Amino acid sequence: MRILNYIDGKLQEPVNKKFLDNYQPATGEVYGEIPDSRKEDIDLAVEAAKRAYPIWSSMSPGDRSKHLMNLSHAIEKNLEELAQAESKDNGKPLKLAQTVDIPRARDNFSFFATAILHEENAMHDMGKHAFNYTLRKPLGVVGCISPWNLPLYLFSWKIAPALAAGNCVVAKPSEVTPATAFLLSKLCIEVGFPAGVLNIVHGLGHHAGQAIVEHPDTKAISFTGGTETGKKIAETAAGQFKKTSLELGGKNANIIFEDCDFETAVKTAVKSSFANQGQICLCGSRILIHESIYEKFREAFVEQVKKLRVGPPDAAETQVGALVSLAHLQKVQQYIEVAKREGGNILCGGTEVQLNQPYARGYYLSPTVIDGLAPSCATNQEEIFGPVVTLMPFKNEEEALAIANGTKYGLSATIWTQNLQRAHRVAALLEVGIVWINCWLVRDLRTPFGGSKASGMGREGGRYALEFFTEPKNICVWLNQ
Numbered sequence: 001m002r003i004l005n006y007i008d009g010k011l012q013e014p015v016n017k018k019f020l021d022n023y024q025p026a027t028g029e030v031y032g033e034i035p036d037s038r039k040e041d042i043d044l045a046v047e048a049a050k051r052a053y054p055i056w057s058s059m060s061p062g063d064r065s066k067h068l069m070n071l072s073h074a075i076e077k078n079l080e081e082l083a084q085a086e087s088k089d090n091g092k093p094l095k096l097a098q099t100v101d102i103p104r105a106r107d108n109f110s111f112f113a114t115a116i117l118h119e120e121n122a123m124h125d126m127g128k129h130a131f132n133y134t135l136r137k138p139l140g141v142v143g144c145i146s147p148w149n150l151p152l153y154l155f156s157w158k159i160a161p162a163l164a165a166g167n168c169v170v171a172k173p174s175e176v177t178p179a180t181a182f183l184l185s186k187l188c189i190e191v192g193f194p195a196g197v198l199n200i201v202h203g204l205g206h207h208a209g210q211a212i213v214e215h216p217d218t219k220a221i222s223f224t225g226g227t228e229t230g231k232k233i234a235e236t237a238a239g240q241f242k243k244t245s246l247e248l249g250g251k252n253a254n255i256i257f258e259d260c261d262f263e264t265a266v267k268t269a270v271k272s273s274f275a276n277q278g279q280i281c282l283c284g285s286r287i288l289i290h291e292s293i294y295e296k297f298r299e300a301f302v303e304q305v306k307k308l309r310v311g312p313p314d315a316a317e318t319q320v321g322a323l324v325s326l327a328h329l330q331k332v333q334q335y336i337e338v339a340k341r342e343g344g345n346i347l348c349g350g351t352e353v354q355l356n357q358p359y360a361r362g363y364y365l366s367p368t369v370i371d372g373l374a375p376s377c378a379t380n381q382e383e384i385f386g387p388v389v390t391l392m393p394f395k396n397e398e399e400a401l402a403i404a405n406g407t408k409y410g411l412s413a414t415i416w417t418q419n420l421q422r423a424h425r426v427a428a429l430l431e432v433g434i435v436w437i438n439c440w441l442v443r444d445l446r447t448p449f450g451g452s453k454a455s456g457m458g459r460e461g462g463r464y465a466l467e468f469f470t471e472p473k474n475i476c477v478w479l480n481q
């Protein structure tokens with residue numbers, strides 16, 4: 001697959017004609033190439049977006065909505081091809097791409113396409129003298145930068161509200177997983193999406209990504225990725241007073257109280273630990289268990305984890321596919337070594353899984369469960385972002401909260417209890433942006449999505465995203481002479 005940039009409605013090579021290798025995680029082989037875009041490509045994309053902006057931003061919400069719905073329908077029509085491409089590019093089980101990633105990308109477009117049809121603006125009446133009305137205007141050209149774990153899902157989660165609100169977009173998917181963003185650019189051409197409104201530029205973060213953030217004409221940056229990258233982006237953007245929305249890393253606690261629905265808690269904990277090879281920012285990577293059921297939970301959990309089938313992403317029985325890249329596999333393996341040095345017990349997993357050809361060089365790691373570690377150790381403090389979870393006992397609610405809140409991150413948490421008062425009490429005291437009670441990853445796209453502390457700044461979803469991508473302008477009208 002030879003990937004090209006999508007600028008001003010056309011597919012094009014990068015100006016320097018240089019390409020990077022694109023690897024297939026399932027086999028460890030190069031299967032395509034992607035543009036190694038630089039500042040000059042971003043300049044072209046921003047110019048195209050600026051030219052398209054006057055028409056796109058002044059279009060009625062109804063007309064913008066129709067364009068976005070065309071994209072949603074095109075994704076639905078090509079769901080199978082997109083799912084195959086996502087699974088091949090990322091290593092995730094095909095079934096996951098078919099049932100979660102691509103349907104969600106379709107829904108991101110339809111959700112924001114219809115949301116703008118129901119927008120209302122505020123009016124503040126000052127009696128007989130005057131009144132105010134508040135317009136929400138798009139910002140102009142905005143940058144959207146997304147990670148590799150849920151490629152089209154997170155890419156569209158940013159660009160759909162940005163476009164719906166009337167902005168033109170320069171977007172960069174992760175260079176590790178560019179395939180579905182490229183297919184989306186082909187769908188834009190197929191459905192006649194207006195040229196220049198959405199521009200997709202491929203390349204490395206420190207070249208193409210950095211150029212988007214630095215460009216004086218990008219008015220806002222919506223970024224999802226690692227905390228260190230987020231920090232760098234915030235520093236660059238701050239100097240230009242540029243708006244930023246940052247969705248960053250997590251080290252989420254999954255708190256299991258003694259009165260939980262045990263079977264459901266164990267089953268869901270397996271999913272929240274290892275879905276997408278543990279590469280979801282919302283995965284519960286620290287499982288905190290009340291001491292009275294610690295051993296019972298550990299036994300049941302490890303038994304189920306051992307049954308998870310690691311295999312080629314396109315095999316129907318596969319539950320855990322390949323990690324996204326060799327570099328990431330090595331990073332996760334290093335963390336397992338850190339855990340051993342810190343005195344952790346590897347209860348299961350911890351080793352590479354060797355598959356037969358053509359998958360022998362793929363990046364497979366067996367789901368890993370570790371206990372015996374203090375909450376303060378590196379394994380329990382740093383984001384691993386792979387198929388690795390730790391188990392820790394707690395004595396009471398206070399201790400559970402202290403452990404859960406005792407990291408620099410604050411993205412999400414899960415609580416398992418049948419005690420209604422405790423559930424609400426603990427939820428209110430958790431220093432995170434998202435809490436699930438007796439469930440995990442149940443998503444309503446209208447709700448605020450994002451984290452606190454080192455997990456990010458700002459919220460995505462529903463009106464929160466539409467507010468980020470617009471600026472309020474108050475207009476005061478004097479009535480009384």
Ligand code: NDP
Binds near residue numbers: 174
């Ligand atoms: P990175 O931070 O490495 O990269 C994210 C994106 O930023 C990529 O497109 C990357 O390009 C780009 N980038 C890198 N450096 C720069 C720069 N200096 N300026 C502009 N852009 C840059 O994250 P990963 O792709 O490794 O994703 C994993 C991380 O994402 C994890 O920490 C995870 O927790 C987080 N995440 C957070 C979510 C949330 O909602 N809070 C959801 C999903 C993931 P390139 O790929 O070329 O380096």
